[in-house]
Amino acid sequence: MNRPGGGKRRQKALRVVLPLIGGVTLFILEIFAPLLIDGDEATPLLALLGMLVVLVAIAELFRYPDLVEAVVESLRAVFRRLWPRSRARAAVRPPRVRIRLGPVLNRLRVLLVHVVVVAGFAASAWLTTTWVVTWGVPGWDEPCGRPVELRVLTSAENRHIIRRLADEFAVSPENNRGCRLAHITLSTQSSAEAVRQAFLREWTGPSSVGTDSPVATLLGAHPDVWLPASSAEVEHVLAQRPRNAELEVMGSLAYTPMVFAAPNRYQERIESQLPGAGARTWRDLIDAARRAGLTVARPDPAISVAGLLATVDLYREIPPGDTAALRDLERGITSVGTPASGLRDLLCTIRTSGTSTTAVIVTEQAWLDYERGEPLGDGCPRRGARPEVHYHAFHPADAHGADHPFVRVTWGKEADPRRDEAIDRWRDWLAERLASAGGYRTTSGKAVGDLPPLVEPEVPVRPFAGPDLARTLEEFPSARPAVTVAFIVDRSGSMNQPTAENVSRLDRARELIDAALRLLGDADSAGVAAFPAEDGSGGPRLGQIQPVVPFSGANREEAAKRLAAFDSRGSGHMPLYDAIEQAALGLRDRGVNQAVVVFTDGEKSTRGGIDAAELTRRLKAFEDRPRVFVVAIGERECDEPDIKRLEQREIMTRCYAVSDTTTDQLIGWLFADLRDQGEGE
């Protein structure tokens, strides 16, 4: 038989206990929710519901003062049992005045109910509004809209690994929850300076500035995500306000330190040349390697971010403004026969040559790729899994590293919640995989993944700083003298004859010029012209393929494009010596360290024009006489009489015979000579 009082109490208890149980359950669910469903969206909702239910339970509790008192009393009993001493003290305490709890609790309850109502409706409205603006976009009710297009920019050196991870991400569950979320379009830029300039110009190329041309060139798509090698690049960009773009660094993805890698068999010799105990610096290692008979190479900072970062490390110990010390250092690490090149080209040269007496300053990750026989760029053949020459990586005490930040870029107000979500997921995906997939380290410098035992398990993390990068970019052009070059190519009839490689002389010249253009930095100026011109009328003149202009960004591409398109249909009157004079005239006021580089077989195909004596006389009239180099492609090469006479008259500094060597070597020598002039200045 039920007592009426007991039933009421049970009812009261249920009204309190049930919501409490509900609230606690929801809290527990919230903890495990991320394991069951897409946690990001559901967790806050569950947490909020749980909190509200518990608040309702507490409000219900306040309706019954006797219940509250019972709870308080039982708590007090527990307290007394736990701390018996307080019981003794309580015994001597005077009896307390009892306050009637009823009205106080009732007010509290009303207040709580109000809070619950306001908070509940506010939260529901917040969630609903967020959901509607995120997913209530046009087309949201279609089965699957187009994936969000993410434009991702990375350095050329990381293209391979980012491409692979982007392909894996495309089909991953993280990118396919019901519908495909994002599609990634990858673009690359090799020069940190080109990227900085582009951010300052709203991503347009240099040719669009300062002209009234109706045409502007974009340096590829506006990036939504930028994956530079180092946060120093980001700092460098942010030093000046990017135009109409907001950059947000979303943490670092992986780390790789700069290393000094030398052939294994030189390791002991280098060690023996190092100063006693203590930390080895870059300077110690470079000096030791050179004493051990090695040349030291580094990727070209103008076309390689790794090369630029290496240079930042090398310049750090030299006081700012000490150009003599910088030049001394640069002399020690630029070597004839190993033309400066991109990070992977440099390692590819070593891989394909099979033997090496070159030590290189590269990222640890690139060294690992080399050691493990990974692809070193599209043009580099893979010779089995293991390299013929193994390299040992030294970790200089003053080495810094690339910390690979993830940067979200927002152009003006071109943002969208779906884009942001896609970016977040792509970031998480990369952060989880980049270190182990690509031979990088974790952001704390630990080696992860399947690595050879020679890899140090942990290195200190020392990222590069923006101001150091800025200083290097500023000082590098003066450390490595800039050049102003007019390349002129003979396209007379005899240049159509085949060379030993069974290509026409003209095609060979084109290949050499193409290689030469790739070695020019942003500080250099260059132009390409052909003689004779296409149209013979109007007196002797050069056929300008590209006039002498600062050789960066769009001009570089432009020259390469025009070079590929020009042909041998030259006509008109322009013998060799006239062409040299015209090229020298075209160099006037165009820049420092001027030179004319002629690609010719030297065979006289047009008569007349000035003779060597006259050319000497005319060139002497120049205030700053350009040097003349000849790349001889004919049968007799440098012994061709017209070329010989240039030497006799001391017009020509040097003649290179193409059959002697490979393209890279020849152009390497040419550039060593071109830049040499500046050293003596």
Place this chain on the structure above:
Amino acid sequence: MRDGIRRRRLRRLVTLATAGALAGTVAALVPYHQRYGHGCERDPNDGRIVMLSGEDINPGRHRHELIKEWERRNPGGPSVRLIEISGGPNSEYGEALASQQLGSCRYDLLLLDIVWMRTFIEAGYLEPFPADEFRPDGFLPGPWRSGTGDDGRQYGIPFKSDVGLLFYRKDLTRPPRTWDELRDRTIENLLPQARARVEAGMVTQLADYEGLTVNGLEAIWAAGGSLRVEGRRVVLDDAAVAGLQRLVDETTRTVIHPASAEYQETESLKAFMQNRILTMRN
């Protein structure tokens, strides 16, 4: 009396609930608007038409000439700013697509390749031209149809039409008429004892972009095959499979220059000009 109290309580609760809901909505909308406030704030004094296109690599730069000509014929009218994007068709497509998805006001006109028209129209990324602004009889029917939406309105006007051609080196070969002829001529020239040694018979565009699609389709059609799309599936007949297989085989056998797998238009043109390759598809 009791009813009065209850009503008053209820009214208070409704007021509180409304206030809460309002506060929640505002709290969600303010940051949203700050970050994602779409809508074009155009400068009314800016009378320029901004046009996005890929790079004009043709020697004559006829797009620039056309713009100049149009401005000359329309004095006092809006000027045209052409934004050319480097990096090939993938960059171009990525830029156009992302801009439209984000509600960008950057471009007024897009020069899109015909293969992208359907995507852009169906996703609602394009505005229709006013009816009767252009007449279809002035255009090739195929390209015209590609700009027509399902609603019959015209979202794109053909700008130029182009075809793939086979170029050949006059100094090395006669123009081949069939695949087999090209293969035979290449193989005899690849032999060590050949009079005119060549590196490959053909260079083309097989990089991972639309050029590969075009080359793949041409390989299918050349073999007499066909391809059709059924929902989300692409169905090939046996001849089509054989055509694609031939494309792969010839690339491994250097009848097609293997580097074509990395080439787009510019690279293949450069390779054709710098190397001894009999023909170029471009």
